[in-house]
Amino acid sequence: MSVLVIAEHDNATLAGVTLSAITAAVQLGDDVRVLVAGHGCRAVAEAAARVQGVGLVRHSEAAHYARPTAEDLAALVTDLAVDFTYVLAPATTFGKNFLPRVAAILDVAMISDLIRIDAPDRFVRPIYAGNAVATVQSMDPIKVISVRATAFDAAPSGATAAPIEVLEAKPHSDLADVLAEQLTQSERPELTAAEIVVAGGRGMGSADGFRLLEAIADRLGAAIGASRAAVDAGYVPNDYQVGQTGKIVAPKLYIAVGISGAIQHLAGMQDSKVVVAINKDEAAPIFQVADYALVADLFQILPELETELSRVLAK
Amino acid sequence: MVLVRRRGPLRERCAAHQLRSRRVRASAERAPTAQRGILMKVLVPVKRVIDYNVKVRVKADGSGVETANVKMSMNPFDELAVEEAIRLKEAGRVESIVAVSIGAPACRETLRTALAMGADRALLVTTEAELQPLDVAKVLKAIVAQETPALVIMGKQAIDDDCNQTGQMLAALLGWGQGTFACGVALAEDSVTVTREIDGGNQTVRLKLPAVVTADLRLNEPRYIKLPSIMKAKQKPLQSMTVQELGVEVAVRLKTLQVSEPPPRRSGVKVSSVAELVDKLRNEVKVL
Ligand SMILES: Cc1cc2nc3c(=O)[nH]c(=O)nc-3n(C[C@H](O)[C@H](O)[C@H](O)COP(=O)(O)OP(=O)(O)OC[C@H]3O[C@@H](n4cnc5c(N)ncnc54)[C@H](O)[C@@H]3O)c2cc1C
Ligand SMILES: Nc1ncnc2c1ncn2[C@@H]1O[C@H](COP(=O)(O)O)[C@@H](O)[C@H]1O
Numbered sequence: 015m016s017v018l019v020i021a022e023h024d025n026a027t028l029a030g031v032t033l034s035a036i037t038a039a040v041q042l043g044d045d046v047r048v049l050v051a052g053h054g055c056r057a058v059a060e061a062a063a064r065v066q067g068v069g070l071v072r073h074s075e076a077a078h079y080a081r082p083t084a085e086d087l088a089a090l091v092t093d094l095a096v097d098f099t100y101v102l103a104p105a106t107t108f109g110k111n112f113l114p115r116v117a118a119i120l121d122v123a124m125i126s127d128l129i130r131i132d133a134p135d136r137f138v139r140p141i142y143a144g145n146a147v148a149t150v151q152s153m154d155p156i157k158v159i160s161v162r163a164t165a166f167d168a169a170p171s172g173a174t175a176a177p178i179e180v181l182e183a184k185p186h187s188d189l190a191d192v193l194a195e196q197l198t199q200s201e202r203p204e205l206t207a208a209e210i211v212v213a214g215g216r217g218m219g220s221a222d223g224f225r226l227l228e229a230i231a232d233r234l235g236a237a238i239g240a241s242r243a244a245v246d247a248g249y250v251p252n253d254y255q256v257g258q259t260g261k262i263v264a265p266k267l268y269i270a271v272g273i274s275g276a277i278q279h280l281a282g283m284q285d286s287k288v289v290v291a292i293n294k295d296e297a298a299p300i301f302q303v304a305d306y307a308l309v310a311d312l313f314q315i316l317p318e319l320e321t322e323l324s325r326v327l328a329k
Numbered sequence: 330m331v332l333v334r335r336r337g338p339l340r341e342r343c344a345a346h347q348l349r350s351r352r353v354r355a356s357a358e359r360a361p362t363a364q365r366g367i368l369m370k371v372l373v374p375v376k377r378v379i380d381y382n383v384k385v386r387v388k389a390d391g392s393g394v395e396t397a398n399v400k401m402s403m404n405p406f407d408e409l410a411v412e413e414a415i416r417l418k419e420a421g422r423v424e425s426i427v428a429v430s431i432g433a434p435a436c437r438e439t440l441r442t443a444l445a446m447g448a449d450r451a452l453l454v455t456t457e458a459e460l461q462p463l464d465v466a467k468v469l470k471a472i473v474a475q476e477t478p479a480l481v482i483m484g485k486q487a488i489d490d491d492c493n494q495t496g497q498m499l500a501a502l503l504g505w506g507q508g509t510f511a512c513g514v515a516l517a518e519d520s521v522t523v524t525r526e527i528d529g530g531n532q533t534v535r536l537k538l539p540a541v542v543t544a545d546l547r548l549n550e551p552r553y554i555k556l557p558s559i560m561k562a563k564q565k566p567l568q569s570m571t572v573q574e575l576g577v578e579v580a581v582r583l584k585t586l587q588v589s590e591p592p593p594r595r596s597g598v599k600v601s602s603v604a605e606l607v608d609k610l611r612n613e614v615k616v617l
Contacts, residue, residue, distance in 0.1 A: 084497065148585050
């Protein structure tokens with residue numbers, strides 16, 4: 015079976031979520047190919063070629079692929095896709111943007127947020143904010159699938175490299191133009207890739223309140239996440255949001271502070287290995303998914319936690 | 330039928346956004362009609378879903394989730410889409426707003442909500458089948474052919490199937506541009522500029538009209554519905570048709586074999602101090 019994986023990258027490095035999609039691809043077929051479309055992204059194509067299980071990389075260069083629009087990317091992918099049984103991309107804002115376009119042009123259904131493969135035509139995906147999981151069977155000749163990265167390990171890189179073939183770019187569509195991007199700069203690990211995430215909610219009270227979390231994150235080398243209420247209140251940027259409509263994370267350790275635990279938030283973090291919740295309300299639903307519950311005032315606990323962490327981690 | 334907006338998380342908006350929407354309104358008041366240019370029609374698809382506050386339960390036979398006696402509402406993202414269309418109309422950019430819902434006859438309620446919010450007309454497309462995003466997109470394409478809107482604004486995601494596909498599919502079928510996950514929409518005469526929430530931050534795209542925009546959570550703050558609006562909505566036209574009448578062929582491409590509960594998390598323990606917590610994290614689960 016042939017599988018086409020569309021790589022997510024920033025023209026310099028291959029995104030970790032792509033490696034998870036490749037793992038899913040390897041479970042589906044033995045002929046796994048990766049499309050790297052970008053601008054000045056040869057290094058990305060080379061990195062993709064070294065990932066274990068990848069048999070061929072198609073590399074397409076164009077200025078308008080630097081930050082490709084869904085319109086341009088879908089046009090490129092659709093042409094290639096007709097020769098494949100599966101077309102995969104990470105279930106991120108990148109994949110979610112163009113992949114449904116590909117499916118519609120191919121006149122096939124799309125499977126969003128794949129979390130498990132049961133058979134070549136049977137897939138498991140969460141619905142209702144993760145309160146239920148559906149097993150679906152696809153009747154389509156080409157199966158277009160977005161892969162939830164937290165459900166698949168990252169594919170390792172090997173010593174050998176697959177060949178890289180150039181794929182001619184398609185002309186830029188005048189339907190859409192990218193005018194600008196404002197990306198949040200951060201020294202911290204990327205939220206979806208971090209081993210430890212400390213997340214704050216409305217309980218943090220202010221942007222200043224989040225400083226207390228930053229101090230903890232510094233000690234732990236953690237990423238910072240947030241509930242929607244914290245983002246809406248302007249405490250942190252919107253790309254910190256974890257949940258049904260934010261990012262899906264599954265770190266080794268998730269520390270939820272001043273977050274009540276609405277289902278829409280749980281949807282984004284309930285697959286974390288260990289969950290710690292700090293909340294002053296004993297009845298907060300977050301405690302139902304917490305491995306360790308600390309019922310206390312965060313403004314008292316966080317400085318204590320920082321001191322304790324610096325004490326034990328210094329040893 | 331619940332038409333009055335509940336208080337809840339959708340009401341929570343950051344100050345910056347309220348400021349922005351106030352600015353939009355202020356500039357709308359200033360703009361004289363003559364300078365507004367061509368007035369356009371906006372189509373807003375709205376889906377009837379289980380209310381976001383309901384804890385859904387999986388049916389014992391694994392065939393789906395319990396919907397009997399469960400509160401249903403307009404998909405929250407679609408409320409944002411309706412609100413955005415109304416604001417564009419209030420800003421003098423839009424002439425009329427047509428809401429459309431596809432599904433069981435009960436979707437009428439959802440359409441009445443859209444009308445009470447401020448949509449001008451509503452279309453109900455009935456079907457017995459549970460439609461998947463590609464089919465919904467095909468139905469919407471047929472509606473677009475009839476109504477010729479300059480803009481379709483819809484939710485980015487239905488909170489039941491969580492697919493996040495329909496808007497993109499509709500745009501592809503129409504050969505239109507798309508602005509997904511919108512947190513800002515600025516309409517010009519022949520283009521629309523959309524600020525999109527992406528994983529790393531924000532992205533701004535300009536789309537040629539006609540186009541499809543899908544709403545993200547921070548696009549606006551949907552208004553409360555006042556009682557007089559509910560009464561007025563009853564007078565507004567609501568036209569009903571079937572999927573067959575539209576001539577759209579639907580097909581089952583994805584068969585749901587089973588719906589089950591996610592694996593439960595093991596129950597946790599209470600810790601009484603920071604020292605105990607850190608000790609457990611280091612020595613019991615060894616994550617530090
Ligand atoms: C369609 C839709 C999609 C959504 N998507 C998301 C999403 O992706 N992510 C998301 O997070 N939300 C999402 N939401 C919103 C969600 O429903 C909740 O409103 C939100 O998660 C609440 O955030 P919170 O827990 O920070 O705030 P609250 O619910 O207000 O909770 C604050 C908590 O802080 C605690 N607290 C306060 N002060 C202290 C203190 N001093 N010490 C300790 N604890 C304290 C309180 O006890 C409380 O439990 C969505 C909603 C909708 C309708
Ligand atoms: N049956 C429907 N009737 C009207 N609009 C729909 C329907 N299904 C999906 N939509 C629209 O498509 C959006 C995305 O849905 P989905 O792709 O299912 O996540 C929703 O927010 C609605 O705006």
